[in-house]
Amino acid sequence: MLQENIKLTGRLSIKKYNEKGELVQTKEVPNLVVTSGKEFIASRIVGTTLGAMAYMSIGDDNSTAVVAQTALQNELARVSATNSLSGVQVTFDATFGPGVGTGSLVEAGIFNTSGSSVKSFDADNDVTDSTDVININSHGFTTGDVVTYTDGGSSTITGLADGGSYYIIAVDTNNVKLATSSANAALGTAIDITGTTGLTHKLTYGTMLCRTTFPVINKSAVETVAISWVVTVG
Numbered sequence: 001m002l003q004e005n006i007k008l009t010g011r012l013s014i015k016k017y018n019e020k021g022e023l024v025q026t027k028e029v030p031n032l033v034v035t036s037g038k039e040f041i042a043s044r045i046v047g048t049t050l051g052a053m054a055y056m057s058i059g060d061d062n063s064t065a066v067v068a069q070t071a072l073q074n075e076l077a078r079v080s081a082t083n084s085l086s087g088v089q090v091t092f093d094a095t096f097g098p099g100v101g102t103g104s105l106v107e108a109g110i111f112n113t114s115g116s117s118v119k120s121f122d123a124d125n126d127v128t129d130s131t132d133v134i135n136i137n138s139h140g141f142t143t144g145d146v147v148t149y150t151d152g153g154s155s156t157i158t159g160l161a162d163g164g165s166y167y168i169i170a171v172d173t174n175n176v177k178l179a180t181s182s183a184n185a186a187l188g189t190a191i192d193i194t195g196t197t198g199l200t201h202k203l204t205y206g207t208m209l210c211r212t213t214f215p216v217i218n219k220s221a222v223e224t225v226a227i228s229w230v231v232t233v234g
Helices: 035-046 182-187
Strands: 008-017 023-030 055-059 075-080 082-086 089-096 103-111 117-121 133-135 146-150 165-172 175-179 201-205 208-219 224-233
Touching (some): 008 208, 055 089, 055 224, 075 089, 103 224, 165 182, 175 182
Antiparallel strands (some): 008 224, 055 075, 055 103, 082 089, 089 224, 103 208, 133 175, 146 201, 165 175
């Protein structure tokens, strides 16, 4: 029977190994699929603007996981994850080896980029209407990066959509423009934008699918932590 309500659930198994490769600790915990992750899944139904989920991160902040979060609260390390699909289940596997992400681990997340960045700007003073440039000092973006624009409750910049995905045109280290496609970004063809008001506008690089917190796992520089994370649709 076709289900009327589709739910996203998940669970991860965390295993710690000592320097001899011996299993010394195991934990299993549920995860939270965050709002940005649900929006990511919806976007993949109609296109592939956003890259596939292929990275996992760990951190040491035990703040409660909530759906509005878009990143770990204090990320220590991020590594590539393998993923496999079986029916309605996707499994992500990642290994944090010796020296990678050491400390008191209490949080983990799944992402679609090797790094994450959130840059805020003032729509009053940082948007130049005549050139369509957004000023963000030391933005760190590269032409072609896919970012999500959010207005944070302020008036949406004309030419953009709150929650929309766009491609970076890196003008220089402190200025960017936005394009509607990778091809346009490479050509330098920018979207015609007009600044509005508010200090809460953001460009976010990288999307988080899930975040979870768990009882502390103390990882030393010689130990390894392996995580197997299953996300189920339905």
